[in-house]
């Protein structure tokens with residue numbers, strides 16, 4: 199640690215309401231059902247490390263602004279901490295804690311040797327220039343110091359962060375290690391630009407994984423994706439890729455919501471045309487081949503599939519009763535709160551839970567990390583094939599567990615993860 203104002207503590211056991219409390223409720227349900235060993239339960243209910251950093255950055259006009267950034271490391275029994283970095287005004291310790299725990303479960307479900315972590319800086323990057331965002335990123339990375347590391351804790355992109363931000367993080371981290379060790383440390387972040395050690399297929403990985411999961415669900419339900427309609431919340435990395443990758447199946451996107459507004463067209467919204475519009479206009483609002491709508495209309499728009507791919511807590515006691523879909527495929531982390539979840543279950547709406555559905559990103563991050571460590575470069579075909587296998591295997595494990603334990607898919611996904619984590623604790627025991 200090498201920064202002005204930092205705190206490090208173990209506070210995961212405090213259930214202070216909010217998002218981490220929602221994770222605890224999901225966790226408790228699965229732990230009760232599978233009769234999880236009480237000692238393992240205590241360990242997994244807490245985060246391991248939490249770092250808060252308040253740091254100054256010089257703005258383009260010479261002013262100094264103070265930013266608050268967080269990194270929470272939930273668990274590393276299965277491997278190095280792994281998880282994204284988010285830039286958003288609503289980033290908080292509670293949110294980052296929840297997102298870190300979800301990373302632990304996710305890596306365990308898809309059987310990759312990573313633990314769970316997450317980070318964030320509380321600010322809206324839309325209000326800052328590229329050079330300010332670069333300085334904010336570099337200063338936070340420097341302040342994190344040895345909190346991150348290629349064999350210890352490996353960040354990746356999340357909401358409002360991308361390959362460019364990962365390149366700045368990597369470059370800053372490498373500047374702090376001896377010159378002869380730099381090229382051996384590029385796996386300190388994943389989701390880098392391909393020319394700087396990134397992997398082919400990482401940009402589309404999460405959306406691709408979502409589509410593999412929808413494909414599996416369609417097979418199980420003898421459902422023709424060629425006639426499917428879907429609505430999408432969030433047209434960023436995850437959402438835009440999921441929409442574009444569903445297009446070749448013949449599925450029709452009928453409504454999209456992002457931070458700029460909502461658009462609806464029952465005859466179909468072309469995801470490639472929408473992407474061009476978003477790239478030039480910054481959001482879906484004003485897309486000429488759809489009509490604007492309000493948020494309530496968006497929620498009530500009938501479709502076969504809803505893909506939430508924006509932020510948490512969107513499917514709630516307020517919105518879930520109005521949704522007219524057969525399947526929710528959770529591209530976002532935590533889009534459904536426990537009350538919303540119960541309503542979807544009562545209403546017979548299937549849910550592919552986030553910790554399974556959006557695991558494609560961390561899987562291809564793992565592939566990137568492996569390629570860096572081995573000085574290899576895999577082609578896209580190999581990556582897609584390996585991603586598909588891991589996602590579909592995980593789908594089968596969750597499906598079988600749901601049947602065996604007679605439970606919902608989210609609880610089944612937790613049970614798959616918790617069994618793997620409990621086994622590791624049983625093998626290793628607790629030091630001393």
Ligand code: NAD
Nearest residue numbers: 356357358404432433434435436456457507508530531559
């Ligand atoms: P992004 O920043 O690329 O896109 C976010 C999208 O959400 C944007 O279209 C934005 O306009 C929209 N959005 C933001 N606030 C909104 C609001 N209040 N209402 C409606 N739309 C809103 O982020 P992303 O990387 O696509 O991440 C989206 C979700 O997927 C997050 O929950 C993230 O944690 C999760 N996720 C991302 C990855 C990844 O690889 N990027 C992996 C797993 C899970």
